[in-house]
Every structure is written in C-alpha cells, then in structure tokens.
Amino acid sequence: MQKHYDVVIVGGGLVGASLACALADKGIAIALIERNPVPADSPGKTDPRATALSIVSRQFYQAIGLWNRLQPFANSIKHIHISTPSGLGFCELHNQHSELAALGYMLDNHSLLSALWARLRSAENIDIIAPALLESLQVQKLQTNLILDYNGENRALSCQLVIGADGMHSKIRQFWNIPSYTFDYKQTAIVSSIVVERPRPSWAFEKLTNAGPLAMLPQKDHSYAIIWCMQPELAQQTYKLADKHFLSGLQSLIGRRLGKLQSSSQRFLFPLHLAMSTQIVKPRCILIGNAAHSLHPVAGQSFNLALREIAHLTGLLMQAKKNQQDLASRQLLRAYSDYCLKDQNRIARATHILI
Numbered sequence: 524m525q526k527h528y529d530v531v532i533v534g535g536g537l538v539g540a541s542l543a544c545a546l547a548d549k550g551i552a553i554a555l556i557e558r559n560p561v562p563a564d565s566p567g568k569t570d571p572r573a574t575a576l577s578i579v580s581r582q583f584y585q586a587i588g589l590w591n592r593l594q595p596f597a598n599s600i601k602h603i604h605i606s607t608p609s610g611l612g613f614c615e616l617h618n619q620h621s622e623l624a625a626l627g628y629m630l631d632n633h634s635l636l637s638a639l640w641a642r643l644r645s646a647e648n649i650d651i652i653a654p655a656l657l658e659s660l661q662v663q664k665l666q667t668n669l670i671l672d673y674n675g676e677n678r679a680l681s682c683q684l685v686i687g688a689d690g691m692h693s694k695i696r697q698f699w700n701i702p703s704y705t706f707d708y709k710q711t712a713i714v715s716s717i718v719v720e721r722p723r724p725s726w727a728f729e730k731l732t733n734a735g736p737l738a739m740l741p742q743k744d745h746s747y748a749i750i751w752c753m754q755p756e757l758a759q760q761t762y763k764l765a766d767k768h769f770l771s772g773l774q775s776l777i778g779r780r781l782g783k784l785q786s787s788s789q790r791f792l793f794p795l796h797l798a799m800s801t802q803i804v805k806p807r808c809i810l811i812g813n814a815a816h817s818l819h820p821v822a823g824q825s826f827n828l829a830l831r832e833i834a835h836l837t838g839l840l841m842q843a844k845k846n847q848q849d850l851a852s853r854q855l856l857r858a859y860s861d862y863c864l865k866d867q868n869r870i871a872r873a874t875h876i877l878i
Contacts, residue, residue: 525679528554528650529850530840531669532686533657533695535561537574537632538812538829539688540639545587545837547646551844554680556671557653558689561640571714571791573748574635575600575740575823576628580830589642596634598743599625601725604780608733625725627823629740629748652678660685660698667807684851685808686836691798693814699805706797708819708878710735711758713751715790716742717773720782730776736821736877737776746788747781749773750820752795762790795819799871804860807851809836816867821877824870832863 530546532539535557543555576584576597584590603626606613618626643649655673667685671678687695696703722745730737735752742748751773753761761772770784777784798817803810812829839855848855 525668525681526554526650527666528552528680528682529844530554530684530686531556531667531680531682532688534687534689534693534812534814535559535640535651535653536688536690536812537636537639537826538833539686540636540643541830542686542688542811542833542836543646543649544589544639544642545583545833546648546840547587547642548648549841549844551648551840551850553649554682555643555649555651555653556655556657557651558656559654561651561653571632571716571789573629573631573740573742574826576630577827578623578625578627580827581628583830583834586834589638592638592641593630593635596638596743597628597630598741599725600627600629600727600741601625602723603727603729605729605731607731627727629727629742631742631748657689657694660695662806662808683807683849684840687808687810687814688812689814691813691817693810695808696800696810696814699802699808701800701802701805701810704797704799704801706875708735708795708797709754710752710795710819710878711755712793712795712820713749713753713758713762713790714793715749715751716788717747717749717770718785718787719747720785722747723781728777728780732776737773738820738823739777739781752819752821755794758792762792797871797875799867802860803863803867804856806856809856809859811836815863816871818871818874819878822874824874828866828870831866832859835859835862 529552531554532543533556535555601618603616655671658672659670661668666681669680687693728739738750739747766787774784800815803815811832818825836859839858843850843855
C-alpha cells in the first residue's frame with residue numbers, strides 16, 4: 524500500500540537531517556530516506572571531517588531547539604589568524620571587536636550527526652526509511668510518486684514535495700537531468716587531526732600557501748582539525764609520508780606558534796572542485812545543500828549556506844501549511860529559488876576569489 528507524505532527528504536546526512544529536525548513535530552508528515560543503515564544509537568564514526576558553524580548557524584540550531592544537544596561538543600572560535608605564504612603579511616580577527624561571544628564554532632561531524640539523528644528518532648511526524656535507495660520518480664499534477672528499494676523490496680510512497688539533500692552525486696538532480704557548472708580547482712584536501720605541544724584555546728589559523736590554503740581549526744579535545752589543500756600529485760605524496768615527515772612538513776608551514784606538532788590521526792583525501800546546479804527547483808522538487816552546490820572549503824561556507832537554505836525553506840513550508848496551500852506550489856518554489864540562488868552565487872563568487 525502506498526503511503527502519502529507532505530514532504531519526502533532524500534538524503535539523511537548533515538543537510539537532510541538538519542532539515543528534518545527543523546520540521547520535526549511541526550504538523551508536516553515527513554519521510555526521510557537514507558541509503559545507509561542507521562544504528563539504534565548513533566550513525567557510527569565514519570566521517571573524519573569537522574564542521575565550522577557560523578554565528579547564524581548556531582542561532583539556527585538554537586531556534587529549532589538543538590543547540591543544547593550540540594553545545595557540549597562545540598568548541599568556540601574567538602580568534603582567527605590569517606597569514607600569507609611568506610608569513611610577513613597577516614591579519615587577525617577577534618570576537619571582542621565584533622561584540623560577539625564567538626566568531627564561530629567547531630564540531631566534529633560524528634557528534635553533529637549523532638545529535639541530529641537522536642532528535643529525529645523522537646519526532647512523531649517523521650518516518651525514517653533506511654537503508655533505502657530511490658529507484659524511480661514520477662511527477663504528477665498533484666503529487667509525486669516514488670519507488671524505493673528498501674531492504675531488497677520495492678516500497679511505494681507519494682508526497683507533495685520531494686527535497687533532494689543527497690549530496691553532490693544527487694540522484695534527484697540526475698533524474699531531472701539538471702546540468703551543473705563545474706570548475707576543477709586542481710587541488711586535493713588532506714584532512715586529519717593534529718595534537719600540538721601548546722594548544723591555544725579558541726584560536727584558528729589559516730595559511731595561504733602557494734600550493735593552496737591550510738586551515739587549522741581548534742577542537743574540543745584541544746587537538747586541531749587540519750584541512751591542507753595542494754595539487755593532487757603533491758597531496759598523494761604528502762598523504763603517504765610517514766608521520767614524522769608529514770608533521771615536519773606541516774611544522775615548516777605554521778612555525779612554532781603552537782609548539783611542536785606531536786602526532787596526527789588517520790589522513791583522508793578529498794578532491795576539490797566547484798559545482799553549481801543551473802537550477803535548484805523543478806515541479807514538486809527542490810535541491811538543497813551539496814545537491815545544489817559544492818564549494819571549496821577555504822572559508823568553511825558550504826554547510827552554513829545550506830543551513831540558511833533550510834531556514835528559508837522551513838519558513839516557506841510552515842507558512843504554506845498554515846494557509847492550507849500546496850507545499851510545492853509554483854509560488855513557493857519560485858520564492859525558494861530566487862532567495863537561495865542569489866545567496867549561493869554570492870558565496871560561490873566570494874569563495875572562488877580566495878583560491
């Protein structure tokens with residue numbers, strides 16, 4: 524039997540889960556489709572990355588009642604030191620200059636996703652369907668029909684609105700044959716965590732090197748998350764170095780401001796490119812997060828951009844629900860597209876200039 528929902532969210536990562544949490548217990552029937560299994564307690568520590576949240580993003584999580592869950596895992600950033608390749612030119616940003624409690628916050632992705640899923644499991648209006656793969660999509664005038672592969676069996680759903688939060692290789696975007704503007708930065712990011720001799724609480728560092736930017740971001744346990752960007756060939760060579768030589772190369776870039784670099788965790792490689800979908804709405808369909816845009820991590824803006832999209836979309840959906848309007852009306856889709864495309868293009872241009 525086909526079950527009908529108001530909204531189906533495809534993708535249960537940070538973006539899809541944050542959107543579902545924003546709509547939790549709001550009177551909107553939601554199905555959240557995730558391709559990976561979701562354990563009973565937490566999704567497992569499979570993502571090595573950490574996320575920088577802006578003040579606006581913290582306010583978003585406060586507004587939806589999640590910041591109290593996240594705050595124990597969040598490390599505040601109150602000072603940012605940015606230096607040029609030579610090290611002779613630099614600038615510093617301080618929270619007291621802006622009269623803010625912090626300039627931003629660092630959370631490891633595991634803790635963030637675990638808190639989101641803990642909230643989702645308690646939401647009465649959300650059905651979690653996982654592990655499941657989207658097999659087909661059929662858009663009709665008043666609804667969209669979906670067929671899922673759920674534990675090896677077909678499962679049929681229908682809804683007013685489908686939201687693609689399924690990442691840069693989005694099946695929703697592929698279904699609609701939406702092209703993307705792409706730009707290869709010819710850089711790869713090495714992601715790891717570093718233990719230092721003299722941690723400086725709440726200080727973040729960014730070094731603009733000739734090979735690419737290096738960011739060191741303070742974590743709750745006084746280690747530093749590093750995002751070290753360089754040409755792909757050099758990244759492969761650096762990735763394979765013994766810890767001693769890896770730390771020595773990193774030390775030569777950042778100097779002794781944190782004392783001796785003592786150890787590093789497992790390293791991961793992530794190719795970097797810009798991808799912008801040429802459209803983010805189609806009939807009864809919306810793209811959000813990396814399904815709509817993928818940015819260089821140099822300024823940590825991609826996820827914060829997605830949270831602004833979520834906040835705007837949540838407001839549109841709640842207003843439409845209050846007025847008993849179609850949740851996928853042309854007016855709603857246009858309002859989402861007009862607002863979000865402008866924001867996406869602005870951030871993409873600003874980020875691109877920094878590379």
